[in-house]
Amino acid sequence: MKFKQFIITTATATATAAAALPLSALAHVGADGGGHHHFLDSLSHAFAHPFTGADHLAAMLAVGAWSALTMPSLRTAWRAPAAFVALLVAGALAGFVGLWVPGVEPMIAASVLVLGLLVLVQKKMPWGIAAALAGVFAFFHGAAHGFELAGDSGMATVGALAGIALGSATLHIAGMVFGHAVMQRHQWVAQFGGAATAALGAFMLTKLA
Secondary structure, rough: OOHHHHHHHHHHHHHHHHHHHHHHHHHHOOOOOHHHHHHHHHHHHHHHHHHHHHHHHHHHHHHHHHHHHHHHOOOHHHHHHHHHHHHHHHHHHHHHHOOOOOOOOHHHHHHHHHHHHHHHHHHOOHHHHHHHHHHHHHHHHHHHHHHEEEOOOHHHHHHHHHHHHHHHHHHHHHHHHHHHHHHOOOOHHHHHHHHHHHHHHHHHHHHOO
16 A cells, blocks of 8 residues: 555545544434533544644644655555554543652653654654654553543543544654655655654753743
8 A cells, every 4th residue: 555545545435434423422322412522522532632732733733744754655654643642542541540650841842852863864663662662652641631621521531532642643644745745855854753742852952941
């Protein structure tokens, strides 16, 4: 499967999942229209949440771009983004239930710095290590989302988790498309984007010092 076909297929699957989620909610809440509305409200709010913070936005785009730049084979390119989404949801669950996760803000800042550097130098590594690294960072991003979105229950929580996952997956796909279509052809764009992302992470760390 070519990269373009993969992106089209993945984007279609993501859109289909997003469209199917409200139907799933209806099936669970039955005649309770309030539950459906809570689900949709939480879904839309959580979907937008990764787009509203420069740290989350930069990290997720960087994961996708880094994967496209360093793992041209589609058998491995999707694995780091998938690990990020999976551990992001796990971290969000921890935040939802009130589990204290130490070092959330420093780890988020460090993730932006490290991922930016990985894009800048286009560091290649075995996919398992890449997925593990992305997953560790993702857990802290998810915990931050969970803390900020906590307070809902029932179908609203399901909607929030689904929204975070879909929003994050969308950013990963965007990063992969940009990495493949632009950064691979214009190395200066990859270098500039990686440097700017790393600079953001360094700035965030200095603000925490």
